[in-house]
């Protein structure tokens with residue numbers, strides 16, 4: 001139903017929802033509701049008559065059933081760390097917010113079978129710890145892991161720093177439990193690595209951003225915990241050399257690289273400037289820096305292999321300088337530099353952010369062209385690039401020129417984003433590598449997806465959620 005035609009949620013519906021949410025599952029005091037309504041970057045602020053926080057899948061199903069029956073729009077929300085406004089209700093207070101935070105039991109950890117079965121509201125960091133306690137690794141790792149929930153990670157098919165080795169959230173999920181838009185529960189909590197029996201419903205719900213169903217639980221894969229890790233930082237003069245460096249070290253380490261993060265000179269300078277106690281890693285600034293992590297087993301020659309890989313890269317050219325961390329403290333301080341970039345950029349004023357991906361072989365041409373085109377469109381714009389090099393995923397961000405007000409800079413948002421997205425697509429890439437579409441990139445999706453793709457997506461939405469109650473106004 002178009003937002004303009006919606007009416008407020010009737011009091012009798014609210015009464016039924018309150019009962020379905022159960023004890024402790026109802027929040028409507030304005031000061032308690034407020035923290036659920038703001039998107040991370042402050043670009044969207046919603047309103048709702050109530051936040052529902054059910055503690056069981058059955059209660060979620062009953063809530064969705066009431067919403068389906070009454071045509072009441074419902075917005076699923078996890079940790080609300082998403083960056084495209086997907087978990088925030090519309091500002092007209094006609095949508096109910098369904099927060100999954102109380103659905104947070106770990107149902108089973110099967111160390112021998114390499115799986116963990118967890119409810120959607122479990123914090124990602126808690127699941128990582130639960131895996132560690134049985135000497136296993138849950139390799140999904142991202143900056144928001146202390147706040148985001150596994151349901152939100154799956155709903156956005158989250159990536160993070162170890163995708164190159166273990167894949168994104170989709171690759172880690174073996175099974176799902178989902179409340180469908182009519183209130184039925186689909187129990188797909190299988191533990192199968194192989195299952196070709198018909199359409200893959202699991203993969204349909206993963207990445208659907210709360211528009212097709214409410215994920216209530218999942219079975220995730222666990223891996224052996226690495227016995228040793230090596231972290232290194234290297235400098236390169238161009239993106240092309242950074243890509244060569246990645247390929248050289250991936251080979252030299254025997255394919256034991258698990259993370260490979262690229263930072264531009266300005267991105268690193270912002271981090272060094274704003275991170276308390278940070279010190280420059282090299283004696284001079286370099287155009288590009290690459291942070292790499294390698295994992296190995298007990299008794300591996302990992303350190304020696306990485307050291308000799310860098311020695312060769314320094315001799316042959318793609319590396320200008322390199323440091324291999326000698327202690328856990330040094331490893332952490334190198335990772336802190338990378339992780340502090342988003343916050344450092346915030347401190348530099350207004351920013352326009354992009355989350356694009358291109359084939360790794362096109363990263364050099366994309367960054368060169370995009371850099372030139374945004375600079376000529378808005379002279380003085382400060383380009384800040386960082387991202388997951390091995391995945392071809394770049395946060396090609398723009399900070400306001402030093403001599404321009406935030407408002408004037410913001411007025412250029414659509415024009416500049418159009419340049420960056422057009423270029424990414426022309427290089428065979430995507431406008432959203434990790435964060436999804438949400439509310440923010442709806443128009444972009446319509447612009448860059450083909451008519452065939454959009455038709456199929458709309459048909460799927462119409463078939464599964466014919467009344468359009470789940471997360472309306474998002475994605476499509």
Ligand SMILES: Cc1cc2nc3c(=O)[nH]c(=O)nc-3n(C[C@H](O)[C@H](O)[C@H](O)COP(=O)(O)OP(=O)(O)OC[C@H]3O[C@@H](n4cnc5c(N)ncnc54)[C@H](O)[C@@H]3O)c2cc1C
Pocket residue numbers: 040075076077078079080081082083085086087100120141142143144147148149150151152153154155156157158159160161209210211213214215216342434435438471474
């Ligand atoms: C500092 C920081 C670093 C980040 N780094 C990364 C990164 O490296 N890689 C990456 O991919 N993302 C990253 N993100 C984005 C964000 O953390 C991820 O998208 C995360 O997976 C969202 O999880 P969440 O629980 O916060 O979901 P929310 O923000 O609450 O929701 C996101 C979307 O999923 C839907 N949703 C949430 N829970 C459910 C559910 N149970 N069932 C159905 N739909 C649901 C919502 O409706 C919404 O559309 C980062 C964000 C921050 C703030």
